[in-house]
Amino acid sequence: MWTIPKPRYRNGLCAEGEAEIAVNIGGVRVVLFGDVLNRYPESRLAELVNCSTQNAEVISSLCDDFDPNRKEFYFDRDPDAFKCIIDVYYFDEIHIKRGICPICFIKEMEFWKIDQSVLDECCKSYLTEKEEELKEIASKVKLILEDLEVEASVTRSERCQRFLWRLMEKPGSSLPARIIAIASFLSILISSVVMCVGTIPELQVTDAEGKLVEHPTLEAIETACILWFTAEYLMRLASSPNKLHFALSFMNIVDFMAIMPFYVVLTLTYLGTTALMELANVQQAVQALRIMRIARIFKLARHSSGLQTLTYALKRSLKELGLLLMYMGVGIFVFSALGYTMEQSHPETLFRSIPQSFWWAIITMTTVGYGDIYPKTTLGKCNAAVSFLCGVIAIALPIHPIINNFVVFYNKQKVLETAAKHEVELMELKSGRDTHSKERDQEVNVGERSARNTKNII
Structure with missing residues (x-):
């Protein structure tokens, strides 16, 4: 048992709040004074100290049990x-001690009818996190359940x-999707x-006009890859739940731009355009756009936890990166001028x-x-040495x-x-128990009906 000492206040309180109560919290007995508890009159303890011990209904609604002989609330x-x-x-403030779950602590505050505004700022940030x-975890569980559920x-x-959407967008959902x-x-x-x-000249061939063009074998491989990219893009578009959001997504725009240059060149060649110089310029521009399909590699970032972690680390480190850019910008301006x-x-x-x-x-x-x-004067070399050292320090800091x-x-x-998978396992276990209990209830009902029918026949 531990007793909270009674403090002294300048302003006197009403006589109703001068009483003391004993509460037993999980086996720990605590003695509290009414004038202290009435500082928060809407709290559960303040209501308990001000209520009459003869009103059993009110007491039962405020505590789990009550011993009238010892006047102790449990x-x-x-x-x-x-x-x-x-x-x-x-x-007038609360700190969440280490080792206490903040979510459970909020439920405790709700039980004791204490507003969350009394939490200290550090605890509020911890709770938000x-x-x-x-x-x-809920979003991960939702994604896992979406992969598992089959609505009739x-x-x-x-x-x-x-x-088809799981097959094309979620490699971890099945073996064919991974393939x-x-x-x-x-x-x-x-x-x-x-x-x-x-682009290697030794692997290129000469066409009828004497120009070096891409080798037919390499062109055939490139065509096969483009056809695969096209089929993949169309299947993903067809299976997308939101077609507009899919089309406006940045990575999907990159996919589209990586595919379209091939068909632009194919269309212009098929139409037999007479402006050969313009066609050559178009091909040069298209060749520059074809490099964009390398950006498709970043599409795999949503399936790689390592890349996601790196992206998040960079986002969380924007302040440090901003300081680095500021230091480098100031140094570049100063040392270049010198x-x-x-x-x-x-x-x-x-x-x-x-x-x-x-x-x-x-x-x-x-x-x-x-x-x-590079500098050629002595002072210029000294300036270069100082700029080199400052650059090393500026890069090493963040x-x-x-x-x-x-x-x-x-x-x-x-x-x-791990928590999301554990939550899914618990949900599956709970659903299995519910199904088993329902089947058992059905068997009991069937047995009762059979017994009643047998009794009626007899």
């Missing part, structure tokens, strides 16, 4: 959480659409390699202007050092926060995935 609640909640009567984690009420076409994802990834790699190899000023005395200076010196400052501070622009964000989010994703 609550089947968490005593550790109650130790935090009782602080609000003395300090936990609520976001629960939302992420939907039509056959809707079931086929859902099956299609691997085939798509290999097609991207093959198409990219063919595009690069096709380098231009110090190198003007040399007759063969490579620093023609301050904007041209920006390039030298960038490759020096980032430790790249191409060597196309590395630790970025790595820390990466590790924290990676571990968090693993925990959320």
Whole structure:
């Protein structure tokens, strides 16, 4: 048992609140004073201290049990959480102690009728973080259930659409979906390699006009890859639940732009355009657009937890990256201006202007050092050494926060995935128990009906 000491207040309270009550919280007996509890008159304890002990109905609605002899109220609640909640009567704020689940603590506050506004700011941010984690778990569970559920009420076409959508968009849903994802990834790699190899002059052939063109074999491979990309895009579009959202998605726009150049060239060639020079210009522009299909590799980011973690780490590290860019920008401006000023005395200076010196400052501070622009005077070399050291320090400073964000989010994703799978297993176990109980009830009902029928026949 522990007793809360009675503090002294300047303003006297009503006589009703001067009484003391004993509450038993999960086996821990606590003695509280009425004048303290009445600081929050709408709370459960304040209602309990002000109610009459003769009113059994009110007492039963406020506590789990009551001993009239000892005048002790019993609550089947968490005593550790109650130790935090009782602080609000003395300090007007509550801190969630380490080891207590914040979501369960909020439920405790709701039971004791304490408003969440009394939570300290640090605890509010911690609670917000936990609520976001629960939302992420709920979203993951929803995605898993969408993959598992088969509603009997939907039509056959809707079931086929859902099956095709999971097949094309969710590689982890089945073995055929995983095979299609691997085939798509290999097609991207093959198409990219063919595009690069096709530019080698030794592998090109001469056409009827004496111009070097892509080898027919490489062109056939490229055509096969484009046909695969086209079929994949059309199947994903056909099975998409929201066609407009699918078409306006950034990665889907990239997919479309990677496919269309091939058909533009094919259409112009089939129509037999006479403006050959214009056609050649169009082909050059199309060749530049074909490189965009390499961006399809980023489509696999939603299936890779590593890439998702890296993206999140960069988003969480925008402040550090912004500071890095600011430091680098200031350093580039200062050292390029100094380098231009110090190198003007040399007759063969490579620093023609301050904007041209920006390039030298960038490759020096980032430790790249191409060597196309370099100082020739002693002061210029000293300036280059200082800029190099400042660049190393500026780049090294934000590395630790970025790595820390990466590790924290990676571990968090693993925990959320495990929690989501555990939640699905619990739901399946619960549904199995409900089904078993229903079947058992049906068997009992059948047995009762059979017994009644037998009795009537006898």
